[in-house]
Amino acid sequence: MPSKLPLNIVFFGTDEFSIPILHKLASCAQRIHMVSAGGKRPRGRDPISLPSAAKEAKKIGIECVVLKKGWDGFQLKPDDHLAVSASFGRFIPESILGRLVYGGINIHPSFLPKYRGASPIYSTILKDDTQAGVTIQRMDTREFDKGKALAQGVLSLHGDEHYNNLRDKLAKGASSMLDSVLQQALYKRSNPNPELEPTIYGILTDTGEFQRSESALPIPAASWAGKISPESARINWESMTSRQIYNITRAFEHAWTTINGKKVFLYNLMPLQQWLSQFRVDVSNDINDWKQMQPGQFFLFKKNLFIIKTLDSAIVVMGGVQRQTGSLVPAIEWVRTFNSGKGGVFTTGL
Incomplete structure (x- = not known):
């Protein structure tokens, strides 16, 4: 020694x-x-x-x-x-x-x-x-x-x-x-x-x-x-790409958005193209329909995939969803039960 x-x-x-x-x-x-x-x-x-x-x-x-x-x-x-x-x-x-x-x-x-x-x-x-x-x-x-x-x-x-x-x-x-x-x-x-x-x-x-x-x-x-604040983890659906949203979750392990005027935290997000290459799933017949959606619009795809439209593509929610005053709910369970599984739209502002 x-x-x-x-x-x-x-x-x-x-x-x-x-x-x-x-x-x-x-x-x-x-x-x-x-x-x-x-x-x-x-x-x-x-x-x-x-x-x-x-x-x-x-x-x-x-x-x-x-x-x-x-x-x-x-x-x-x-x-x-x-x-x-x-x-x-x-x-x-x-x-x-x-x-x-x-x-x-x-x-x-x-x-x-x-x-x-x-x-x-x-x-x-x-x-x-x-x-x-x-x-x-x-x-x-x-x-x-x-x-x-x-x-x-x-x-x-x-x-x-x-x-x-x-x-x-x-x-x-x-x-x-x-x-x-x-x-x-x-x-x-x-x-x-x-x-x-x-x-x-x-x-x-x-x-x-x-x-x-x-x-x-x-x-x-x-x-x-500069110093990080809670605002640093907010998603701006009108200006952020899928990669930028993914980077927020890499930095903070979550990103947050709003729905019906309430904060919602999203965990373990992955850009759609990255998810597709990792799991080798073909969605080529469906992508044209998604292009008509607005950024922040989300839906349940084929009963087992929680997808959110982004400015440039889409992002997959793989972890969970948590309201500001609630407990963490698995992603698929949350999107299946919200609005009777019909989807909705996340917004940038409170």
């Missing part, structure tokens, strides 16, 4: 993306303690549940402080060397970074400067990108995601990744990249001018490996990935 690096690290992490990184740090640094922020708000009088990363830290015996208000309860240890953050959710101020001999590095799940901000993985899926990425950068003391990049990796996508799957792939790749940054001591400042410091580049594999590239990778245009 290799000896641990002579580093004392304070790790800032909150959600599932940060868990593989926590394990990487615990395995390679001589000491680590952790800070998490937030936690799920309870119903009623139940206590606030711990963030996912804090639960994992407790499980493996890592000291962890969970911030509830500001920075109350947090203290650096006198001999801390370096801060590492990943999906922490808060800006770490100069008053903390300036007391650490190596400052801090942040792990961001995009190929910066593309998708700065809070929701890079969601944005990657919703925009139907063919690549995702990870950047390890110095923490900037003024803005999120603006520090000098120390390492950057890209991951080729298959087009069917869902949020959790893509998050886990990127987290594993980020752990491999972090290992390179720590082993090569890239966290140490090698030049007074940050822009002259080296950046390592590479390809991320589906299994989480970081394969170094001898040359720099093309830098994408800068863009912002």
Whole structure:
């Protein structure tokens, strides 16, 4: 077993993306303690549940402080060397970074400067990108995601990744990249001018490996990935294609629409052409009839297929349907019973 690096690290992490990184740090640094922020708000009088990363830290015996208000309860240890953050959710101020001999590095799940901000993985899926990425950068003391990049990796996508799957792939790749940054001591400042410091580049594999590239990778245009809201999962039948609707369900595991002025959540949607190629069903004699329908119109096809007309084609509901105040109902059961099985029309507005 290799000896641990002579580093004392304070790790800032909150959600599932940060868990593989926590394990990487615990395995390679001589000491680590952790800070998490937030936690799920309870119903009623139940206590606030711990963030996912804090639960994992407790499980493996890592000291962890969970911030509830500001920075109350947090203290650096006198001999801390370096801060590492990943999906922490808060800006770490100069008053903390300036007391650490190596400052801090942040792990961001995009190929910066593309998708700065809070929701890079969601944005990657919703925009139907063919690549995702990870950047390890110095923490900037003024803005999120603006520090000098120390390492950057890209991951080729298959087009069917869902949020959790893509998050886990990127987290594993980020752990491999972090290992390179720590082993090569890239966290140490090698030049007074940050822009002259080296950046390592590479390809991320589906299994989480970081394969170094001898040359720099093309830098994408800068863009912002703002916070996600419930509106992000709404279907606009008048403007969205089947693929765009499918991407919503890949990102959130559901999409929502309205019928009779009420919200309805739809689960496990698949573009019709994708469904046909997967299940090898011939509907060529029926497609012309569907073309006359309006986007959002739905029906039961041959007693076992729940189809919704879209702007460009149609989409199949394979999972379930749930009204805002009801329970989840299997898709075929719902469409058979709604309006006596005669179908209807979903609408965009409430």
